Amino acid sequence: MGQQFNDVSELVTDQGFLDWSQGAVTAESAIFREWLENDLAHHAMALEGKKLVESIVLQEKPLPEGQLEAALKRLAASINTQQHQAPVISIGRAVKRWWWAAAMFVLLAGAGLFISKMKHQPVQSGIAAGYGELLEHELPDGSMVTLNANSRIHISEGFENKKEREVWLTGEAFFHVKKTTDHKRFVVHTDRFDIVVTGTQFNVVNRGDKTNVLLTEGSVFLKMQDGRELKMVPGDFVELTGANDPSRKHVAAEKVLAWKDRKLVFENTPLHEAVQQIMDQYGVKILIPDQQLADTAQVSGIVPSDNLDLLLTLLEEGNGLKARKENGVLVIEKKSR
The missing domain is CATH 3.55.50.30 (Phage tail protein beta-alpha-beta fold)
Structure with missing residues (x-):
């Protein structure tokens, strides 16, 4: 790949990176993946950029005059937060380059070119586990979620009052979904498919170009981006990588779930x-x-x-x-x- 990135501020304005970080399969993301696989050191920069992008939820509407400066300050504050959370990775860069990257973020958002994973539903809250951490959390409906390190979920606004209970996952999590008296569906959104259940237990990984589900109890079906549906039964493990079709694999559940211990x-x-x-x-x-x-x-x-x-x-x-x-x-x- 001819293009090179000197730092994260250059990376986050590249269309191939933006497509890759959102799980989109495009010619640009394919070129970016080639760059990513060329050197393992590139993975750390990509993860740093992806975490930065995902930590900033941008609203897809024009910014009122006077809020541009506030948006830039929020991004700068987010950058400082990333420095404290992951001290092993040095992300200190020239200030002018960060301001230039921040301006690009705002321009992309204003033009409708920045695609947020949460764009199809407003979110009311986010729950996150930091590096090296595990976090167990009870959702408003009584369902339980355990987050692996470097993982987060966002909950839809009006979670309990809508027709569907919706969450968005980045990273890895184990869900124990509580059934409701009206059999309201519980939907986990990932980059490549949605997991639709009523009451069950399952593990989900949604990182980089890989998304998979292990069903340990109950039944679920996966709704693909092209409208196809795939039903799962306990013990099934389904994985989708890159542009490939979903595949069922035999795995040892205790190995997949070892992170919980x-x-x-x-x-x-x-x-x-x-x-x-x-x-x-x-x-x-x-x-x-x-x-x-x-x-x-x-x-x-x-x-x-x-x-x-x-x-x-x-x-x-x-x-x-x-x-x-x-x-x-x-x-x-x-x-x-």
């Missing part, structure tokens, strides 16, 4: 996939200089998801790897004999 389970997992999970979990920047190692190495083990130092130590001991810090970046290499 604050564990990550790797079983002959490609190193680059394991690294992506760790970056999602902790918000750290990880680099594997040896591309062959990233592509061919596999890791196995059950490691804690709430203690990064212990996690890295266990991965090193059991998989012939070595992790070191260099300028705020975790570098993973093959251990020398």
